[in-house]
Every structure is written in structure tokens, then in C-alpha cells.
Amino acid sequence: MPSTVASTAPSSPERAAPERAAPERAAPADVAPADAAGGAAPARGRRLVVPFATLALAALVSVVSLSPLNDAPFTDSPFDLRGLFVTLLCVDDPGMLPIVVAALVTVGAGAEHVMGARRVVLAFVGGGLVTSVLGLFVGAVETAFLPAVPLNSPPMAGAPPIAGVVAVAMAASCFTGALWRRRVRLVSFFVALTLFLYSASASDLYALVALPVGLAAGMISGGRRAALRVQRSSHHETRVLLAALTAVTAIGPVVATVWGSGAGLLSIYGWLSYDPLTLADGVVCVVSSSLAPCPPAQQYSELQAHAGWIAVLPLMVLLVASWGIVRGRRGALGLAIAVNLLVFAGMTYVFVVTEPSTLAELAVLRAADAASIWQTIVGLCVSALVPLAVAVTLFVFRRAAQVPSARGARTAFVVTVAIGAAGTLAVALAGTLALADQFGPRPDAGRLVATLPLRLLPPSLLPVESVQYVPLTPAAQALWYLPSALFWMTCLVAAVRLMLRVPDARVTGDRARARAMLERGGGGSLAFMTTWAGNSYWFAPDADAAIAYRVHGRVAVTLGGAFGADRARGDIGRAFVDFCGENGWIPVFYSVDDAALESMVDLGWQRTRVADEALLDPRTWEPTGKKRQDVRTATNRAAREGVTVQWTRWADLPFLDRAQLREISEAWVADKTIPEMGFTLGGLDETVDPAVRLMLARDADGRIVAVTSWLPIHGRAGVAGYALDVMRRRDDAMNGVMEFVIGAVIAQARADGCTVLSLSGSPLASHREAEAADLPAVDRLLEQLSALLEPAYGFRSLSMFKKKFQPEFAPMWMLYPDAVQLPAVALALLRCYVPGLTLAGAARLGARLRPNGREGAVNAA
Structure with missing residues (x-):
């Protein structure tokens, strides 16, 4: 199955709704607009950053200099409003003053960028006061009912400035896109929880209480309401979260030692x-x-x-x-x-x-x-x-x-x-x-x-x-x-x-041998995906050919057909089947093209059409004709708006450009109902390979607004063309930006002398002419699965998008020995795309998708 689908979304912004994240609530009039990745805000919003930061700095310095405010309360009651307000601007340790000021200025400036100065002040002052009251109440409950549990030093005064900073950060997260919303909340949560568990001072209790208070303040003031589900992470973002968890266990004991009060659940590490x-x-x-x-x-x-x-x-x-x-x-x-x-x-x-x-x-x-x-x-x-x-x-x-x-x-x-x-x-x-x-x-x-x-x-x-x-x-x-x-x-x-000591994927064991065989003899449009991590390799004993496969349960699923100089030999498939039989596996040839199908016809196996690959000849393709009008319109609009393209590689990009690509990719993954997939569906991690080319679209300010990645298609004489893999864009990108980018890739391929360009396949969205009722049972099942997944990944919308380029559609097939084995084959395929998926997990995934499917149908109507 070609890789454009689960790592890609339909690219026409006016027609391909599945690519876009769930629509944000409209921001109030005084909110400076910003895109999901933190785009530029109007100058009106930026002018208020310096006055607010100066005011905060002056207030903190002046309050700290008045030592009586730190030593004597205004009233005997800890709930005195004026005393709580002064405490919110008071740092009792002069050594902490630079840290608090830096945090307030940094978080305040970023928050003002996305939700306006008035809401920043409201979140800091109002959220801080509410945090003070709730913190004092929680402290009283701890003292009365949980004396045997080490939690924190009992709070005797109101919330400190750091609690107001946490409240501002959480409130601002309600006004950002999916990626930054999750990052701000997770960072705030990790910092507050680490301090609470390891340091456990009264201030740390207030920082923890400020998390829900700030979130509520952001939603009340017009921000996006929190979704009652766990946001999806890409593989990279999952690694970031695991690394953060590991780092917390390393930093926490130091926090307990240096700042610990000795009263927390994990303060014992201070010993x-x-x-x-x-x-x-x-x-x-x-x-x-x-x-x-x-x-x-x-x-x-x-x-x-x-x-x-x-x-x-x-x-x-x-x-x-x-x-x-x-x-x-x-x-x-x-x-x-x-x-x-x-x-x-x-x-x-x-x-x-x-x-x-x-x-x-x-x-x-x-x-x-x-x-x-x-x-x-x-x-x-x-x-x-x-x-x-x-x-x-x-x-x-x-x-x-x-x-x-x-x-x-x-x-x-x-x-x-x-x-x-x-x-x-x-x-x-x-x-x-x-x-x-x-x-x-x-x-x-x-x-x-x-x-x-x-x-x-x-x-x-x-x-x-x-x-x-x-x-x-x-x-x-x-x-x-x-x-x-x-x-x-x-x-x-x-x-x-x-x-x-980083390994080179091209020179490690079987993968090195497989890659050399691929570059020497070529393969189909999916062949380069065999070099990705997670594949095993079978090498023909007496031929220059190999097959990449993955085993789940008792099923060995191939990634395409054979590749190498002798890939067309008819005995290659039979030899692989014998190899699987020796290991007790059920072989399944997945996403093979007509040429590979022809070489294995003597197996007499059943087959079903799983995708259609869109192929172009860059030497003859031109953006002419009525059916390619969208491509010409997008190209003309890009010229008017100053949108340009760049043909490059990941290794040639500077750090800031790589960070932009990760922002675009993570924002796309964050709001998905189902996790980022693998197998034939590449992500940003696969673009790092030097053989993979990138076509970027930049707006007039040089900001990256769209990215596509292209895998090499090897022939006997070298690279014969490229296959589309990743295709992602910003929500605020120019309408038609993907049509413009792909048109530019076709021109680049023509200039490079390529003979083929694949827009990859559209899994579960093949161009069958038969009615659904006339299809075999397995094909009807695939049609139903396509309808179920459409709102999440837009298989059919993607297929319609590719028709704008008037390609030739070539079928891709799955060959399997017996229909009785289809349940096991289906589960193995799911585990290829989502490793570790269980039957219970698949059931939960289907339950989450069903409501979205109904919503998608309504939107389509």
C-alpha cells in the first residue's frame, strides 16, 4: 500500500477537509491571531510586550525591596485579598528574583502573542488569586485528613508569582494550535509535578493547583475547550515524551536535594x-x-x-x-x-x-x-x-x-x-x-x-x-x-x-545488503520502503533478488514484491513461500504491482485489489487542459503571493527549517483520532535518509508552509524517478499550495531526466467500476473500512485530489493463499501499520472512529 495516506492528508485545502485539524473556536476581537505553529501576530499585539514586562519587573523589584511585606502579613487571616495580591507579586528569596522575572517576561510575552495583554493580566491576577484560595483550602484539608502522607509544606500565605506564571501558560495554551497546546500543557505539568513531588514546598503546591485554574481561565476567556481524549503523538513526539519522563527522574533528586523541603512524596531522594x-x-x-x-x-x-x-x-x-x-x-x-x-x-x-x-x-x-x-x-x-x-x-x-x-x-x-x-x-x-x-x-x-x-x-x-x-x-x-x-x-x-556512535542504516547487516541489491537492480515504486526500520529480509539463494517482510503472529506480510536484478524471475515467489512454510508462517504478498503479480500467477492464489497507484510521465506531462485547471490556478496564485519552492534534502536544511517541519508534522498528528502509522506510510523520520528529496513551499516571508517528500525509484541505470511519501501543510497555507508544489516537482523531475513519477497509491480507495453489491466479500470489507477511516485519513479525498493531475492509475494487489486465513491476515496487516495493536485495541479504535464517520458523512453531504 503506497505511503501517501496515513502520513499524508488530502492536500487541497478547500476540498480535502480530513487533512485539517478540528476547527478552532473563533478568537475574540482583541486576540492577536496566530497559526497552530505560532505564526506572526500583528504589530499591535507586539507593542504591549515591553511595557508589560517592564511593569512586571518594576513591581516585583519594588515589592521585594519592601522587606516588611515579606515578614508581616496585612491581616491575621490568610484569606485577606490584599495580602494575597501582594504575595502574588512577592519573591521572598532575592536569589530567585531573576528566575521569576525571566519566567514572567518570557511566558507573558508568548501568552500575549496568542491571547492579548488583557487576558494575560486576567490570568495572572485572577488565576493567581483563585489559586491562592484553593491552595490554602487544599493545605487545610491535607493537615486535617492526611497527616500521615508526605505531600508538601503547609501553605501559610498566598500563591507566589510562579503560580501566576503557570496559570498564564495554561490559559494561553487554550489559544494555540494542537501541537503547542499539548507542549505547553505537558511542560507545565511536568515542571509543576516535579517540583511538587521532589521539592514539596508550599509554593510548589500552588504551582500544581494553578494548572487546572489556568486551564479554566483560558476556556472562560474564549479559548478552545479541552478535548476529552488523549491527543495523538507522532513517533518523534512520543520519543520526546519518553525522554522527558527519563529526564525528570534524573533531575528530580537534584531538585529534592537543592530545593527540597523534606515534606514531599519523593523528597526522600534529598537524603x-x-x-x-x-x-x-x-x-x-x-x-x-x-x-x-x-x-x-x-x-x-x-x-x-x-x-x-x-x-x-x-x-x-x-x-x-x-x-x-x-x-x-x-x-x-x-x-x-x-x-x-x-x-x-x-x-x-x-x-x-x-x-x-x-x-x-x-x-x-x-x-x-x-x-x-x-x-x-x-x-x-x-x-x-x-x-x-x-x-x-x-x-x-x-x-x-x-x-x-x-x-x-x-x-x-x-x-x-x-x-x-x-x-x-x-x-x-x-x-x-x-x-x-x-x-x-x-x-x-x-x-x-x-x-x-x-x-x-x-x-x-x-x-x-x-x-x-x-x-x-x-x-x-x-x-x-x-x-x-x-x-x-x-x-x-x-x-x-x-x-x-550512530549507525548508518545503509551499512548495517541485512539492510546494507538489501539496499545495495535495490540500488543495483531496482524494484517497484514501494521498493525504497524496504530500507526502513522494522523490516526483515529474505534473500534468494541463487538469484540477485530479495523480499522484505514482517511477521505478526503466524503471518509473514511482504512489503511489495521482490526487488533486485532478478526480481522478475517466476521462481522467486515460490522460493519465498517455501521459506515461510519451513518457518510455519502464512505468506501474504501485499501491495504488489501487475509485473510482480504476473511473475507469481503460477501460485494460483487468490488476490484482491488494495490500492491504485497514480503514475505520471514527467517527460510528457503538461499543466494544460480543463481538467488540470486547478494546477494552473495554484501556480498563478503562488506567483502573485510570493510563494516559492525549494528542492532539497533534510541534511541540507538548517536547524530552524527542521524545527518548522516538525511543527507542521506534529500539528497534523496531534488532533488525529488514530495514531501515526508505519510500514508503507512514512513520516518525518523517514525523510532523514540522504536519498530522500524534499520539495518545500515557502511564503513571501520565507516561512515553510508545506512539505512533500519523495522516495527514489531505482532502475537498472540508477534513479529513474520518485514516489510521493509525506505530504503535509500548515492550516493557514495558501489554497492550492499542494497542487503548486507537486506541479513544481513534476517540472524538476523532467529537468532531472526522470522517466516516472508516482503520486503513490490511495489505500482502500481503488477505482473500481463495479457496484459495491457486486464486489466479492473481501472487497466489500475493504470498502467499509475505507468509509470508516475516511474522516481520519481521507483516503478517498486523497484519491480525488490526485485526479487533478490526470495520472494513469495502476492497481496494486494483495495475494493470499486461502480466504479462511483472512482474519489472521487482517490482524497482521493492522499490526504492520500500528505495531503492538491488540484485538481489544482495534475494537476501541473502531469505536472512536464510528462517531467521526457519521460526522464526516454529514460534512460531506
Whole structure:
């Protein structure tokens, strides 16, 4: 099935409604219009940014300078309106003032851009005051009914400025397009939730309460109402979300350490920065240790106050893994899962096996806010389960990261870590034996060997019971702290190397062999899709030909027919069938053209038409005639409006252009009822290949308004033409922009000497002449499926759009051995396009589509 459909939408804006997102509510008159990707706003809106930012800065500075406002309330009642208003503009820590001002100015300027200055002020002041009242109420409920659960420090005053900033951001999200709406809300949610869980100050409670308050403020003031469904993410956006989740688990403990109040569910991570080695009136000891106990003393302090920063190194490994997940690296996902599982195991051992009374005693000795025993137990359990939940989430969505590691990269990583561990343990063992007199009590060889693996842990993570001897001299202390630091630095360097060694899809294993065969002998218009990730390859034993396939259940689904110099040989298909029989698979040849069908006619299998491919000859095609009037009109309009095209590659685009393409693509995916598909349906990830060409449309300001990607069609003499893959545009692009872009591609192909240009197929929208009642049962089923999916992906609308270019339509077929196997074949095809889809998931997908189908029918009428 050609790839234009699920990664593409019908491109004529006046006729192809399925491509467009759900219509936004009309913005009020004073709202500066902006497109889904944050387009330019009129100068009238921009002129108010500087005055508002200056006013906010002056108000904050002046209020902070009046220290009595921070120290004495205006009234005995925390619900005093004037006091709440002053608190909303007050920063009690001068060191936080630059951060708060920067956040207020940045968020305020962006919010004003999309919803106007008056709504920004309303969301900040009104939303802040409502947040104050609700926060005080929630704090009172926590104190009265949840004393045993560690949540946050009780709020004693109103909401701080950061809560107003969160309310403004959430309100502004109601006035943006789907992509930025989701990003703003997710970023705000992640930031607020991270601070609440790890820091847990009263201010963090207000930031969390400000999320729904700001959302309500945006909807009340005329913004788009929140849809009661999870917005779809592209594969790239899914990786961004997984990377964000991984990064939160890395940053959270640092937040708990630096800013933590000690009162939150995950504030217990702040204890990771404390060194168990303690100075009690100058004596090195360990609190609650049986072998090196602390004597009664007047003064207690940590032996090395900065030793806790060694525990940051494993968290930096997690940050490196999150960077790799964004890039789609499978090794990065595995690394993140492994580190989170190690954290889970360590937290379970250290904080669950260790008696809570030990932590309570540590809290008292360090003059911290010691939680009650029940609060400690709850915090310990939650802190141990969070990394496990993150690891499970990463595993469930592991298909989002499919880029394999470079050849030998994983081996190099494992060897490097193993050498680092062995070196660390050897240095620790030999050094401790050599300096045994400088430890107390003096360690013997048996005790050293028994506790040796724990020396790989950062010192602040050592369980108290495991510390059986303590370093007494500077040399012994260096031997105590440095080995684990060097080991985790080695792990960090190995992780960075693993992420930097990016494999080239053209030179990895079977894919390299298949690509060389394709470039040498050619194939059909779908053949280049066989180079995409996720395919397996069967190579003919005695011919220069191969077939790409995917196995789901017991069904092996091919991606097109054979490719290579000998692809037309009649015995290739039979040999693949025999190969599938040896493995117990049911072979299905999917989206094969007439030439491949002819070579496999001796199989005697049943066939059904699954798509029609639109083909053009760029050497003879001209935009003349009445039926091509739309193409000429679009070209003339583009000339008048200054819209131009650019024939390029992904690698040649600067960073800002790539960001624009991702915005266009994500905005298209975000509001879809069904997820972004794969198999024969490419997305933006597939455009990175240097062989793929892009035709971009830019408006008069140079902004990218539309993008199409073109896959090479190889012949025996090289690239013979191109096949359309991705086709996406902005909602505010010029009417007819896709007709203009494709017309420009035809001209470019003619100039390059190409002999064929494929507009790809229109799956489930074949040009059958028979009435639906006269079609075979399987064809009627495909017709019904086409009608069901039409509102989501516009198969039929796409087919009608391609008719504007007057192409020749060539059928594409599915060959299968027996109609009895069709249910299994259908499920396998669904899983090819949506990996991991279950029968229950398919049922839920159909239920979501049915209402849209009725709505689409009404709109069509």
C-alpha cells in the first residue's frame, strides 16, 4: 500500500477537509491571531510586550525591596485579598528574583502573542488569586485528613508569582494550535509535578493547583475547550515524551536535594546527598552503625559535605540516555530502563530494608524537618516504586525507539563499564589493604571482599549497615570517595560514546545488503520502503533478488514484491513461500504491482485489489487542459503571493527549517483520532535518509508552509524517478499550495531526466467500476473500512485530489493463499501499520472512529 495516506492528508485545502485539524473556536476581537505553529501576530499585539514586562519587573523589584511585606502579613487571616495580591507579586528569596522575572517576561510575552495583554493580566491576577484560595483550602484539608502522607509544606500565605506564571501558560495554551497546546500543557505539568513531588514546598503546591485554574481561565476567556481524549503523538513526539519522563527522574533528586523541603512524596531522594560518614565532635563514625557507632556528642556534621554530588553521576547517565531516546536510539532506551531498575533495587534495599527509625534519627541530628514514621514509610515506598513505574513505561513504549546501535557499540559499552568496575574494585581492595591501619576498625580481607561490590555505589548511597569500617586519615578518605567517582565517570563516558556512535542504516547487516541489491537492480515504486526500520529480509539463494517482510503472529506480510536484478524471475515467489512454510508462517504478498503479480500467477492464489497507484510521465506531462485547471490556478496564485519552492534534502536544511517541519508534522498528528502509522506510510523520520528529496513551499516571508517528500525509484541505470511519501501543510497555507508544489516537482523531475513519477497509491480507495453489491466479500470489507477511516485519513479525498493531475492509475494487489486465513491476515496487516495493536485495541479504535464517520458523512453531504 503506497505511503501517501496515513502520513499524508488530502492536500487541497478547500476540498480535502480530513487533512485539517478540528476547527478552532473563533478568537475574540482583541486576540492577536496566530497559526497552530505560532505564526506572526500583528504589530499591535507586539507593542504591549515591553511595557508589560517592564511593569512586571518594576513591581516585583519594588515589592521585594519592601522587606516588611515579606515578614508581616496585612491581616491575621490568610484569606485577606490584599495580602494575597501582594504575595502574588512577592519573591521572598532575592536569589530567585531573576528566575521569576525571566519566567514572567518570557511566558507573558508568548501568552500575549496568542491571547492579548488583557487576558494575560486576567490570568495572572485572577488565576493567581483563585489559586491562592484553593491552595490554602487544599493545605487545610491535607493537615486535617492526611497527616500521615508526605505531600508538601503547609501553605501559610498566598500563591507566589510562579503560580501566576503557570496559570498564564495554561490559559494561553487554550489559544494555540494542537501541537503547542499539548507542549505547553505537558511542560507545565511536568515542571509543576516535579517540583511538587521532589521539592514539596508550599509554593510548589500552588504551582500544581494553578494548572487546572489556568486551564479554566483560558476556556472562560474564549479559548478552545479541552478535548476529552488523549491527543495523538507522532513517533518523534512520543520519543520526546519518553525522554522527558527519563529526564525528570534524573533531575528530580537534584531538585529534592537543592530545593527540597523534606515534606514531599519523593523528597526522600534529598537524603541521597547526605554522606553516612559523620563527624561527632571530630570523631569519624556512622549513625546507627554497629561497628563504627557515633558517641554522644555536642556537634554532628558530615565528613565530606560535597560527597553527595558523586550520586549525581548516575543521574547524568540517565540524562544522556534521555538525549539518546529523543534520537530514537534503542540502546538509550535499554540504558534508561537498566538504570531505573538499578535505582528501584537500590531504593528498595536501602530505604525499605533499612529501618525508618534510622532516617528519622538522621533527620534529627541534621536539624531537618523530621517526618513522622508513617510519612517516612509512605515516602520510602513511593520513592522505590517511581523508578519501577518509569522502567515499565519505557518498556511498554519501546517501539518508539527503533534505531539500533552501531556495530560493536554495545560491546564497547559493556567492555568499558566492565573494565571500569574491575579497576575500581581492584584499586579499592588493594588500597584498603595497603592502608588498613588508617581505617577504623581495621578491616580484614574477608570483610573487605564481602563488602567490595558496594564500593561501586556513590558513598552517599551506601546502606548504613554495610559500612563496617571508616577512613580516619586524608589518604584513606581519598581512597574511600574517589574510586566510585571514577567508576561512574567511566560509565558516563561510555554512555556518551554509545549515543554518539550512530549507525548508518545503509551499512548495517541485512539492510546494507538489501539496499545495495535495490540500488543495483531496482524494484517497484514501494521498493525504497524496504530500507526502513522494522523490516526483515529474505534473500534468494541463487538469484540477485530479495523480499522484505514482517511477521505478526503466524503471518509473514511482504512489503511489495521482490526487488533486485532478478526480481522478475517466476521462481522467486515460490522460493519465498517455501521459506515461510519451513518457518510455519502464512505468506501474504501485499501491495504488489501487475509485473510482480504476473511473475507469481503460477501460485494460483487468490488476490484482491488494495490500492491504485497514480503514475505520471514527467517527460510528457503538461499543466494544460480543463481538467488540470486547478494546477494552473495554484501556480498563478503562488506567483502573485510570493510563494516559492525549494528542492532539497533534510541534511541540507538548517536547524530552524527542521524545527518548522516538525511543527507542521506534529500539528497534523496531534488532533488525529488514530495514531501515526508505519510500514508503507512514512513520516518525518523517514525523510532523514540522504536519498530522500524534499520539495518545500515557502511564503513571501520565507516561512515553510508545506512539505512533500519523495522516495527514489531505482532502475537498472540508477534513479529513474520518485514516489510521493509525506505530504503535509500548515492550516493557514495558501489554497492550492499542494497542487503548486507537486506541479513544481513534476517540472524538476523532467529537468532531472526522470522517466516516472508516482503520486503513490490511495489505500482502500481503488477505482473500481463495479457496484459495491457486486464486489466479492473481501472487497466489500475493504470498502467499509475505507468509509470508516475516511474522516481520519481521507483516503478517498486523497484519491480525488490526485485526479487533478490526470495520472494513469495502476492497481496494486494483495495475494493470499486461502480466504479462511483472512482474519489472521487482517490482524497482521493492522499490526504492520500500528505495531503492538491488540484485538481489544482495534475494537476501541473502531469505536472512536464510528462517531467521526457519521460526522464526516454529514460534512460531506
